[in-house]
Amino acid sequence: MGIPNRDELEGKAKQAAAEAKKKVGDWTDDPEMEIEGADEEAEGEFQEEYGKIKREAGEKIEEAGKRLKR
Numbered sequence: 555m556g557i558p559n560r561d562e563l564e565g566k567a568k569q570a571a572a573e574a575k576k577k578v579g580d581w582t583d584d585p586e587m588e589i590e591g592a593d594e595e596a597e598g599e600f601q602e603e604y605g606k607i608k609r610e611a612g613e614k615i616e617e618a619g620k621r622l623k624r
Contacts, residue, residue, distance in 0.1 A: 564605075567598070568595075571598075575594065
């Protein structure tokens with residue numbers, strides 16, 4: 555596994571913030587805030603997965619390039 559890229563890091567950060575928002579919504583009995591948090595958490599998960607796919611694709615391309623140079 556390579557170094558996480560920007561999308562992976564931003565996705566993780568978005569998930570953490572969303573989790574906090576969900577908890578605050580729960581504590582304050584604010585269902586709209588809980589829903590917002592859940593939506594933002596899903597966005598963060600998607601962004602993180604997108605970043606992983608980009609990184610893995612880049613690693614595969616780099617690996618293929620190295621093989622071609624042999």
